[in-house]
Amino acid sequence: EDKVVQSPLSLVVHEGDTVTLNCSYEVTNFRSLLWYKQEKKAPTFLFMLTSSGIEKKSGRLSSILDKKELFSILNITATQTGDSAVYLCAVGANAGVTSYGKLTFGQGTILTVHP
Amino acid sequence: KAGVTQTPRYLIKTRGQQVTLSCSPISGHRSVSWYQQTPGQGLQFLFEYFSETQRNKGNFPGRFSGRQFSNSRSEMNVSTLELGDSALYLCASSPVRTGDSYEQYFGPGTRLTVT
Numbered sequence: 001e002d003k004v005v006q007s008p009l010s011l012v013v014h015e016g017d018t019v020t021l022n023c024s025y026e027v028t029n030f031r032s033l034l035w036y037k038q039e040k041k042a043p044t045f046l047f048m049l050t051s052s053g054i055e056k057k058s059g060r061l062s063s064i065l066d067k068k069e070l071f072s073i074l075n076i077t078a079t080q081t082g083d084s085a086v087y088l089c090a091v092g093a094n095a096g097v098t099s100y101g102k103l104t105f106g107q108g109t110i111l112t113v114h115p
Numbered sequence: 116k117a118g119v120t121q122t123p124r125y126l127i128k129t130r131g132q133q134v135t136l137s138c139s140p141i142s143g144h145r146s147v148s149w150y151q152q153t154p155g156q157g158l159q160f161l162f163e164y165f166s167e168t169q170r171n172k173g174n175f176p177g178r179f180s181g182r183q184f185s186n187s188r189s190e191m192n193v194s195t196l197e198l199g200d201s202a203l204y205l206c207a208s209s210p211v212r213t214g215d216s217y218e219q220y221f222g223p224g225t226r227l228t229v230t
Contacts, residue, residue: 034219042205042221043158088158102171103148103160 002027004091006106014114017079021109023089024071033065033072034103036088043088046074079113086110117142119208119222127228133194136225140187140208146170147189148219149181150205158205164189193227201229 003026013019023033032050036043047056049065049072056063060079065072076083089106120139128134140147149161160173164183181191187208193200207221 042224044221045219048218090158090160102163102173103150105158105160107157 002091002093002102002104004089004104004106006087006089006109008109009107010110010112012112012114013079015080017113018075018077019079019111021074021076021087021089021111022071023074023106025089025091025104026070027091027093027104029093030067030091032092034090034092035063035072035074036090038086038088038108039084046087076111079111081113081115084111084113119206119220121204121206121222121225123225124223125226125228127230128196129230130196130198132196133192134196134227135190135192136204136206136227138189138191138206138208138222140189140206141210141220144208144210144220145187146209146211147183147187148207148209149189149191150207151175152203152205152224153201161191161204196229198229201227203227 005024007022011019032048034048035046037046047063052065052067060077063074086108088108090103092103119141122137138147146165148163150158151161152158161175161179162169162181163171167183178194183189203224203226205221205224207219209219
């Protein structure tokens, strides 16, 4: 059975801190790993990673995938209160070129950023 | 450009009934995926459709079904509702995948309550 585990489950930091969120997976026929941010509404897509060692960046957020060790990290630098959310990791498997594949989600990391 | 729309936004049904939820993707997007989100199980993948064909299916019983129409709009149906089907049902659409750039956009969800 495909499995995605995120750590830590929750994290409390102060504005300006840097945080690292972890996602490890055991998936047959891995295709892609996705990160989402969820506030009190539907998830927002952050990144899709398919290749090891290539960092994806968007502003203060960055992510990298290690397909040998089967994990990914999401870094957020200079955190702000607006970064407070649940961060979800999902892994896609058995995908064709037009598909993410069957997605398995982790349980999420609850990030709280205090002023 | 209009976002993903889902109807209805809220729904209350009785055990044993059936329900149909609708999702209209962003104009030009051909892939639609459905997810169930509950406090206990988190976010779980239901199905993915592309060009009216189901490409992937999650681990849900046959009571959960879906389809996609030629205009990319999608519906999902749950028959013989159970209390445990109470959840937020999210739909997400994606454009045609090109390389590593393959974003996914979520609708606001349909909140289903089964009594």
